[in-house]
Amino acid sequence: MxxxxxxxxxxxxxxxxxxxxxxxxxLSGPQDPGTxxxxxxxxxxxxxxxxxxxxxxxxxxxxKTALDDPASASADADAGLSSAEAAIRPLAFxxxxxxxxxxxxxxxxxxxxxxxPTTAIVTAHxxxxxxxxxxxxxxxxxxxxxxxxxxxxxxxxxxxxxLLLKRVPVPDATSARRAWxxxxxxGVKITSREALTRxxxxxxxxxxxxxxxxxxxxxxxxxxxxxxxxxxxVTLTATTLRNxxxxxxxxxxxxxxxHNNGDNTYSARFRVPDRTGLHHVGVNxxxxxxxxxxxxxxxxxxxxxxxxxxxxxxxEGTPAD
Numbered sequence: 001m002x003x004x005x006x007x008x009x010x011x012x013x014x015x016x017x018x019x020x021x022x023x024x025x026x027l028s029g030p031q032d033p034g035t036x037x038x039x040x041x042x043x044x045x046x047x048x049x050x051x052x053x054x055x056x057x058x059x060x061x062x063x064k065t066a067l068d069d070p071a072s073a074s075a076d077a078d079a080g081l082s083s084a085e086a087a088i089r090p091l092a093f094x095x096x097x098x099x100x101x102x103x104x105x106x107x108x109x110x111x112x113x114x115x116x117p118t119t120a121i122v123t124a125h126x127x128x129x130x131x132x133x134x135x136x137x138x139x140x141x142x143x144x145x146x147x148x149x150x151x152x153x154x155x156x157x158x159x160x161x162x163l164l165l166k167r168v169p170v171p172d173a174t175s176a177r178r179a180w181x182x183x184x185x186x187g188v189k190i191t192s193r194e195a196l197t198r199x200x201x202x203x204x205x206x207x208x209x210x211x212x213x214x215x216x217x218x219x220x221x222x223x224x225x226x227x228x229x230x231x232x233x234v235t236l237t238a239t240t241l242r243n244x245x246x247x248x249x250x251x252x253x254x255x256x257x258x259h260n261n262g263d264n265t266y267s268a269r270f271r272v273p274d275r276t277g278l279h280h281v282g283v284n285x286x287x288x289x290x291x292x293x294x295x296x297x298x299x300x301x302x303x304x305x306x307x308x309x310x311x312x313x314x315x316e317g318t319p320a321d
Contacts, residue, residue: 039180043106043120043165046180054124056188056304058250058282059159064094064135065248065255067291086292089137091148093291095155097130118167120180126159132298134291153290153298156193162186164219185225187216188280188304197245197287197299200264203237204305206272216303226307230274238266240285250282250304258283276309 047054067090103125108117131152138147164184170177203212206228220226228234238247238258247258247266252273258266273279282304289296 039108039117039120039167040106042167042180043122046165046182047122047163050182052278053163053182053185053306054161056161056280056282057252058280059126059157059188059190059302059304060095060097060100060128061250062094062096063255064092065257066092067257088134088151088292088294090134090291091137092135094133095130096133097128097155099129101127103127116167118178120165120167122163122165124161124163126157128155128157128159130155132290132300136294151294155298157190157300158193159188159190160217161188162217162219182222184219184221185306186219187213187306188282188302189216190300190302190304192298192300194297195299195301196241197285197290197301198241199283199285199301199303200239200241202239202283202303202305204234205237206232206234213303213305216305220306225278226305228272228307228309230272230276230309232272234270234272234281236268236270236281236283238268238283238285239264240266242288244288246286246288246291248284248286250284250302252279272307272309274309278306278308280304280306 105123105125107121107123108119109121110119111117132155134151134153135148136151138149162185163182165180166183167178167180170179199216201212201214202216203210204226209226209228211226236249236258240247241264243260243262243264245260245266247260247268249256249258249268249270251270256268256270258268260266270281282302284300284302287296287299290299
């Protein structure tokens, strides 16, 4: 019998959490080492039961992003970058992730009268190594067939996500048994090694919704995650430190380049999928040199934010706060 990818992810997550987690924080009361191990195992099980809160869908994608379309050329003109100023002429780019190291830190707090914690904050780290690949168009004599080559830049990305869990009474239980439940999640922040590129904020607008995110690692309570209607149009406005960055929208099924507004802001639109449940949308800011200079290093930061398409399905017993 074949094992589904979801099961592999779940088993790998449990093994990683139980074998490789780094324990941080202090408890406000005594805790038996045996119960501590039990709490770690139960937290790992709770996370494994909800893989959508660990897998952001988009950050490790090998999909290519094309840059040789008219909209891209227009965006370059808006940023004041002419083809004559660019060291290279990128046609497309993609990431190839060759290795992923995962590390989990669990901080327990808020002990009850038995000395067991009722709160756990899990910080999930991913360290990704690989290459950032650029398909570059070569200069050829007029009338000659087009030619291209690929530039490979070393990639070292560090992704961080936080999750908040509570140990709550089990509904309809015959005993006083409690179980760990995820009650909040952050977005994901992915930063390349020695990056100078920074996303300052992300504004999300759809119908009456108008909210601005300034900290991708701040918690969203599950009942307060951004909610979007199926097939609704969403406008995103990202702000970075520079007016010549290349900013891209990452969705599960495609990559779209933001329009450069020329004032450190970049805008894009997408349509919400007609699928209920938890989804993620990513914004990736690349330094201009990452794509338009063959010797400049890979310099990138991404924010990947969760959103819900109605209706919201929560595990039974999940507290409201």
